[in-house]
Amino acid sequence: DIRMTQSPASLSASLGETVNIECLASEDIYSDLAWYQQKPGKSPQLLIYNANSLQNGVPSRFSGSGSGTQYSLKINSLQSEDVATYFCQQYNNYPPTFGAGTKLELK
Amino acid sequence: EVKLVESGGGLVQPGRSLKLSCAASGFSFNDYWMGWVRQAPGKGLEWIGEINQDSSTINYTPSLKDKFTISRDNAQNTLYLQMSKLGSEDTAIYYCARQLPYYFDYWGQGVMVTVSS
Numbered sequence: 001d002i003r004m005t006q007s008p009a010s011l012s013a014s015l016g017e018t019v020n021i022e023c024l025a026s027e028d029i030y031s032d033l034a035w036y037q038q039k040p041g042k043s044p045q046l047l048i049y050n051a052n053s054l055q056n057g058v059p060s061r062f063s064g065s066g067s068g069t070q071y072s073l074k075i076n077s078l079q080s081e082d083v084a085t086y087f088c089q090q091y092n093n094y095p096p097t098f099g100a101g102t103k104l105e106l107k
Numbered sequence: 108e109v110k111l112v113e114s115g116g117g118l119v120q121p122g123r124s125l126k127l128s129c130a131a132s133g134f135s136f137n138d139y140w141m142g143w144v145r146q147a148p149g150k151g152l153e154w155i156g157e158i159n160q161d162s163s164t165i166n167y168t169p170s171l172k173d174k175f176t177i178s179r180d181n182a183q184n185t186l187y188l189q190m191s192k193l194g195s196e197d198t199a200i201y202y203c204a205r206q207l208p209y210y211f212d213y214w215g216q217g218v219m220v221t222v223s224s
Contacts, residue, residue, distance in 0.1 A: 034210035036152075043202055043214040044152065055212065087152055091209030095168040098152040 002026050002090050006099035012107045019075040021102045023088035028068050032092035035064055035073045038101075039084045047086075048073065080106060109133040109213045111203050116218035121194055129186040129203030129215055137161075137181040140208035143188050145199040146217075153199075155188070157206055193222045 003026040013019050023033065031051035036044035046055045048064035051071055061076040075082055083106055088099040115127040129141070142157040156167035158177045165177050174197075176189040186203050198221050204211035 032209065036211075043217050044211070045214070046210065046212050049207070049210050049212075089152070089210060094166060096154045096209060098154070100151045 001095060002029060002093050002097050004088055004090055004097050004099040006086075006088055006102050008102060009100065010103040010105070012105045013078050014107045015078055015080065017078045019078055019082075019104065021073045021075075021086050021088075021104075023066075023071045023073070023099050025069045025071070025090055027093075029090040029092035031067055032090055033064070033066070033071050034089045034091065035062075036087045036089065037082075037084045038087065044087065075104075078106075109205065111205065111213060111215035113201060113203055113215045113218035116201065116220045118221045118223060119193055120224050121222055123193055124189070124191040125193060125220060126190070127188040127201055127203075127218060127220070129188075131184045131186065131203075131205075134205070136179075136184040140206035141179060141186045142204050142206045142211065143175075143177060143186075144202045144204055144211070144214075145197075146202070147196075147199045150199075155201075157208070158186070159208075190220070193220075195222050198222050 005024045007022045033051045035048040038044040047058050047062050052064045063074045085101045085103045087101050110132045112130045119125045140159050143155040145153050156177050158165045178187045200217040202217045203215045205213040
């Protein structure tokens with residue numbers, strides 16, 4: 001299985017700040033990567049697919065980038081509603097695998 | 108509006124079986140791959156498996172292949188997950204999700220399964 005390593009595991013940031021979350025794959029996943037946001041007590045919501053494509057309805061302050069084994073999710077101008085845990089997921093190889101998550105809190 | 112509603116969860120004894128359902132609405136169910144993902148309490152997400160539109164292709168994560176069975180009824184717009192030989196390690200929230208086809212654009216609210224004596 002492809003291992004997805006997310007960093008940091010937790011993050012504290014201020015309103016209006018820019019936040020970066022990293023995801024490292026154990027092998028090349030050719031941009032077959034999605035990012036999800038999970039708010040406490042809720043199901044995950046798709047933010048980004050194909051490493052950098054923004055899902056319909058997701059605010060433009062979210063963006064994804066990367067290639068090969070290294071990917072990142074960027075949140076510009078952090079809002080209070082962005083407090084959540086963020087997961088990456090590779091779908092290049094079976095089985096699809098997720099990162100352990102990055103918990104984002106407000107400072 | 109796309110809606111996925113899981114049901115059938117609850118408390119089950121170790122070694123027993125349980126069948127989860129996922130009722131879909133707001134989209135053409137028989138046009139999409141569907142999948143199941145679970146999340147143990149306080150943990151990350153684990154892909155269980157998927158089923159294509161006409162049930163001709165069903166894939167599982169290898170460690171669950173002999174315990175779990177995914178099926179669907181397109182006439183009823185319903186996805187199923189039959190779980191057998193349940194153990195404490197299967198305690199989790201179980202989500203059904205619409206696949207596109209390898210990532211998930213809509214998720215249900217989840218259903219809790221607790222395996223305990």
